[in-house]
Amino acid sequence: MSELETLHARIRQCTLCRLSxxxxxxxxxxxxxNARIMFIGEAPGFHEDQQALPFVGAAGRFLEDLLATINLTREQVFITNVVKCRPPDNRDPQPDEITACRAYLDGQIAQIAPRVIVTLGRFSMQLAYSGVSISRVHGQPKRIGDVVYMPMFHPAAALHQPRYRSLIEQDFLKIPELLSGIQDITADDQHAAPPEQLSLF
Ligand code: SF4
Structure with missing residues (x-):
C-alpha cells in the first residue's frame, strides 16, 4: 500500500472530530x-457522503464540464476537500473541524506534490489568501514554495448564483498556462496568510 493509500485508509477510520x-x-x-493539478473544495455533500467520492452531485458535473473546457478529465486530476466528512445539513465546516482535518490535507499535498492547486470556495482559499474576499482575489494565482495556488469560486456557487458562472469559466481558462509554466507568477505577499495562519488553515 502506498503512503497515500495508507493516509486514505486512516481518513476512512478517522474519529478526530464530531463529523465522524x-x-x-x-x-x-x-x-x-501523481496528478499535476489538485482541486480542493469545502466538504462532502449528501451524494458524496453516500458514495464516498468527491464532487459527484450537480457541482461535480459542472466541475467535469469545466475540466472539459481545458481538455482535462476528472481522471487526470486529484479532487478533495478541506474536511473529509460531511457536515450535517451541509452547514459550513467549523474552525476546529478544519484544524482537526488539516493534517490529512497537508499529507495529500505532500504525497501528490501537485504543480497547481485550485482552491474552490472561500475555505480552501485560505491556504493561500487570508483576510480578503474571494470576490477580490479569484483568478489571481500565487506561488507559495513550489506550488501555484489559484483561487476560484466553488462550482456550487455558480449553480446557485449564475453571475458566478462566467467568472469561474474565465478563471478555468487560465489553468493551462499555469500548468505549462508560461504565465509569470510573482509571489504576492500582499494577501499572504502569515505562516501561523497557514498552519492553522
Ligand atoms: S472531518 Fe476529518 S478530522 Fe473530522 S472525522 Fe472526518 S476525517 Fe477525521
Whole structure:
C-alpha cells in the first residue's frame, strides 16, 4: 500500500472530530497519486457522503464540464476537500473541524506534490489568501514554495448564483498556462496568510 493509500485508509477510520458521528462515509478524495493539478473544495455533500467520492452531485458535473473546457478529465486530476466528512445539513465546516482535518490535507499535498492547486470556495482559499474576499482575489494565482495556488469560486456557487458562472469559466481558462509554466507568477505577499495562519488553515 502506498503512503497515500495508507493516509486514505486512516481518513476512512478517522474519529478526530464530531463529523465522524454523522457521516455515512469519509471521503478522502480521488485521482492519480501523481496528478499535476489538485482541486480542493469545502466538504462532502449528501451524494458524496453516500458514495464516498468527491464532487459527484450537480457541482461535480459542472466541475467535469469545466475540466472539459481545458481538455482535462476528472481522471487526470486529484479532487478533495478541506474536511473529509460531511457536515450535517451541509452547514459550513467549523474552525476546529478544519484544524482537526488539516493534517490529512497537508499529507495529500505532500504525497501528490501537485504543480497547481485550485482552491474552490472561500475555505480552501485560505491556504493561500487570508483576510480578503474571494470576490477580490479569484483568478489571481500565487506561488507559495513550489506550488501555484489559484483561487476560484466553488462550482456550487455558480449553480446557485449564475453571475458566478462566467467568472469561474474565465478563471478555468487560465489553468493551462499555469500548468505549462508560461504565465509569470510573482509571489504576492500582499494577501499572504502569515505562516501561523497557514498552519492553522
Ligand atoms: S472531518 Fe476529518 S478530522 Fe473530522 S472525522 Fe472526518 S476525517 Fe477525521
Amino acid at each position: 458521528r454523522t457521516r455515512t462515509h469519509a471521503v478522502p478524495g480521488a485521482g492519480p497519486a
